[in-house]
Amino acid sequence: MQRSDHRPATLIPGGAVFPHRHLTGIEGLQPHEIMFLLDEAETWVEANRGHAAPDKRLAGYTQINAFFENSTRTLLSFEIAGKRLGADVVNMHAAQSSVKKGETLIDTAMTLNAMRADVIVIRHMSSGAVRLIADKVDCPVLNAGDGRHEHPTQALLDALTIRRRLGGIANKRVVICGDLLHSRVARSNILALTALAAEVRVCAPSTLMPPAIERFGVTPFTDFDRALEGADVVMMLRLQTERMAGGYVPSVREYHLRYGLTLDRLERYAPGALVMHPGPMNRGVEIDSAVADHVEQSAITEQVAMGVAVRMACLDVLTRRARGVEGWA
């Protein structure tokens, strides 16, 4: 499918263009800007499904994926997105890099910049590292997850999945359950979903619930059954192995009993609710297989598919200025 860069649809409703140079988080985005990114992603969904004539609009542009923290799925998704757009995609596996030789993060960033990256995708174990790099380089920076801070493309792909499956996001009751204390996925999702006027409930054992989370406009629960009542969407978070061992949960068995999404629990408290999980799943821990593989209600593999579309949209939108796309220069 040939797409034109000059369609009015590339403009934000009201005629303005996406005004941000980087995408370091959902925080700071206006609701209509989030919707704009979802609309852009929507245009790539079909292109990704069929085997259409490729649209290599990033041909000649260099995308560097600088992953200071391993993540096979997210790296694959960004790499496929960039290559589908024709970019020269280069992966920097920073775990085995000069970072180890004691180079500062800023020096690494300056190096990537000097090689003339056109867009840098960064994943880092430290909250705020992406922002630090974004301030130093000449090109757009995309956050692929930093510490406990944000994972904006995950929130966008989740929002896109909900919008496609339920027809909209506003006024939907979304329950996010799991390790809210350490989860950047939860943080970005809370920011995006509340901005888009969803009713967000969060549920976790008290040891994994951030203090004063109500200030984000969400309602906290420690009782999963109560949280689920009337839910349109149940979003389960991965229980990181280190939490299991870290004293945050009494035992995996106990966690599953109280916070695992079983088919029985789903049918009793949230029949018909959409089931989501950012992956990789711990089957039998936070989610049971009967739920994960539910033909009608599980949207988990669709989330992965939307991930590629969302990342294509972000790569495209953020590089428009540099590419001199009309209205963006």
Added chain:
Amino acid sequence: MQRSDHRPATLIPGGAVFPHRHLTGIEGLQPHEIMFLLDEAETWVEANRGHAAPDKRLAGYTQINAFFENSTRTLLSFEIAGKRLGADVVNMHAAQSSVKKGETLIDTAMTLNAMRADVIVIRHMSSGAVRLIADKVDCPVLNAGDGRHEHPTQALLDALTIRRRLGGIANKRVVICGDLLHSRVARSNILALTALAAEVRVCAPSTLMPPAIERFGVTPFTDFDRALEGADVVMMLRLQTERMAGGYVPSVREYHLRYGLTLDRLERYAPGALVMHPGPMNRGVEIDSAVADHVEQSAITEQVAMGVAVRMACLDVLTRRARGVEGWA
């Protein structure tokens, strides 16, 4: 060299197309189907030798190499094959991936599938893992080696090498010598060569010889000298380091004495025979340098070259249906 997808030659003799969706093994392939893949590979040999105008027929298609077991050579070969055809090639180094985080193999497969892979190349330490994935995904799957099961492209490249060097495979006496018990290379080669009517002899110490191997239509030997008599081809298998330490062979020195291919042994028992090895070689263990580097008789580097051609052919053939190539849709 510009090639046309519509040549009659892309059809199997008799007018049928290659009927398999995946290539998980040689088992289940008809002899004319094996010959068809060899014919297809043959058309890429010249293209690979010169620096011809590239034929990027897989442009816009995504090939994911999911290697759950390290293999630099095989990965390189598949990556080069895919890139020569213009595919967007993405490597998933699964050793450092979400697999480690406890994700099931099926979930990993579903993830790759959801990103819309057009073909997935898999290497896995477990026999049958590739078949398991093939059953779950929408795209063709190519086995790049699974456990002790199969390594079909290795058998195809070996058959192609023999056919090119000796003019044919039928009635040629091929001796396969080494660790037959653990070798997927041997297994796929036995299946391919017997299907193509070669006379196959296998030779190993009794500790490394599978029981009842005669049922595959091969003749077992424990005496290497006797096995070599009248051989047209000698195919040496790599002695894995773990076998050396595992009590399967009394000592490396003893193994070399009885099962190593020395120049003296070659000249005495199989003068003029073609020498093959799947690599990487343990020089001085299963094969001596004078044999490995034999100008006329060693086909070892030619095997590597044929590997790229065979993999190009397999990637091309398996994706024809999805690409809507005439006669395949």
Added chain:
Amino acid sequence: MQRSDHRPATLIPGGAVFPHRHLTGIEGLQPHEIMFLLDEAETWVEANRGHAAPDKRLAGYTQINAFFENSTRTLLSFEIAGKRLGADVVNMHAAQSSVKKGETLIDTAMTLNAMRADVIVIRHMSSGAVRLIADKVDCPVLNAGDGRHEHPTQALLDALTIRRRLGGIANKRVVICGDLLHSRVARSNILALTALAAEVRVCAPSTLMPPAIERFGVTPFTDFDRALEGADVVMMLRLQTERMAGGYVPSVREYHLRYGLTLDRLERYAPGALVMHPGPMNRGVEIDSAVADHVEQSAITEQVAMGVAVRMACLDVLTRRARGVEGWA
């Protein structure tokens, strides 16, 4: 920017073409050949800066980066250079490869060759390994650093940086300071800079100074302050962590005191000198941040940018013969 392969500028002044098949080192290059490579690199600098129409002259050609020693920066630079030229770039991470399985270096080289690499970029921990491989393969080989021997593209990018910043290299006083004993960067730079008629001073503690270094046409100093007097360029070498622990320097603090480039030292002894470092830097050890980040005098990030241009030039020039570029066939 569209460039033509047939411009007279691709010929070395005097009408000859670059006569070397490989680039294994600066040693053996004539001064006009070095200048020719710098001129070629110069033509890529602008192309790399803007976002010009890409010139994919290596489309259909295969570049294998065989890195037996990790180096994120150099690998990234070569990978970006090759991809900008349209090559099919394949990385072989040899640290996790068949090399580990006991395969000889020559066998690995023959394997890469048999896959029909059009150019091989090699980094290896052993001096001379690159030359060994170059002798065995049919395609051009580019040395990306071997042991203590050479790192020719680093010397070329350094020379290009100096030429662009100071208008020339001849008669400039260049001080190279640091671990001269183990540094291939220093070695290649000394060869290149003396060939181009710079006045080269080298400075190191006596434990890190090679014996009889005067035979390379350089002047050795152990007193950094004296070495700096009248310098046009100060090139600092990285103090490898293993040197710090290896008894070569009394302590990091002591090293910094005597051989660290501080702003005070720079302003006092070499005001206005260009400051260079091959990276990654140990800030506070061999170089202070105030110097590394000096807006006018530091050329460190420019070096990185020149690296990509130099590597594009080398990849282009070395493959001209195989590509049948006029005058090179």
